[in-house]
Amino acid sequence: MQTRSETLTTILFNKPFGVLSQFTDKGTQGSTRPTLSAYIDLPGVYPAGRLDRDSEGLMILTSDGKLQARIADPKYKAPKTYLAQVEGTVTQDALDRLRAGVILRDGPTRPAKARAVNPPTLWDRDPPIRVRKSVPDSWLELTIAEGRNRQVRRMTAHVGFPTLRLIRMSIGDWSLGDLAPGQWRTV
Structure with a gap:
């Protein structure tokens, strides 16, 4: 103490x-x-x-x-912002669903702030993500105010875009x- x-x-x-x-x-x-x-x-x-x-x-x-x-x-709802590289080209429908909140196995999520972003300039990941030449990938910026186990990954998968790489960029300020x-x- x-x-x-x-x-x-x-x-x-x-x-x-x-x-x-x-x-x-x-x-x-x-x-x-x-x-x-x-x-x-x-x-x-x-x-x-x-x-x-x-x-x-x-x-x-x-x-x-x-x-x-x-x-x-x-309960304090500290916003957490993530960059998520997802499999596929994110659609407006998927963004709208994330913004409305989705229903996961452990209940509905709060609405998220979600937008498609250009690929960011980041450090290389070791090991690199798996790349499939036949499937494009894209990036999302997602802000949530809760923190369930693997929540962002489960949310993006729920709307049809599995997360390949996830980076938390901010927590609150x-x-x-x-x-x-x-x-x-x-x-």
């Missing part, structure tokens, strides 16, 4: 593909999956929310328990900016 004399720390981290959004791997014994501890050696900070192992981008880690709760708890994968900075 922190005392008033301790400084609260908040960092922004660009989580690379394949990294678990926790400091230890509680998976199978002998597992060697990379975790946050491979990138962040700062005591007392904890993730404010999660990002799937196969997703990339912004994570916020903080020593401030109240801030952590405000970011992670859906914090954005990824020019952080390279594996880098972090204090805010």
Whole structure:
């Protein structure tokens, strides 16, 4: 527990593909999956929310328990913006359905902000996404105010466009900016 004399720390981290959004791997014994501890050696900070192992981008880690709760708890509706590379050429109908909210197995989603965007200039992903010459891909910018398990992937698949690559660009007022994968900075 922190005392008033301790400084609260908040960092922004660009989580690379394949990294678990926790400091230890509680998976199978002998597992060697990379975790946050491979990138962040700062005591007392904890993730404010999660990002799937196969997703990339912004994570916020903080020593401030109240801030952590405000970011992670859906009742505070912190907007999270993602870039999603999807299979196929996104249609206006799919965008309209995402904007209205879709019904997933665990219930209806809140309406999302959704728009098609040009392919962004990003770092290469390792490993690269699978490419099928016969199937085009396109990019979406999607902003949601909830955080269910694999929600963006499930939403895009529900409207007929499976996600190939997913990058969280911002959470509330914090954005990824020019952080390279594996880098972090204090805010």
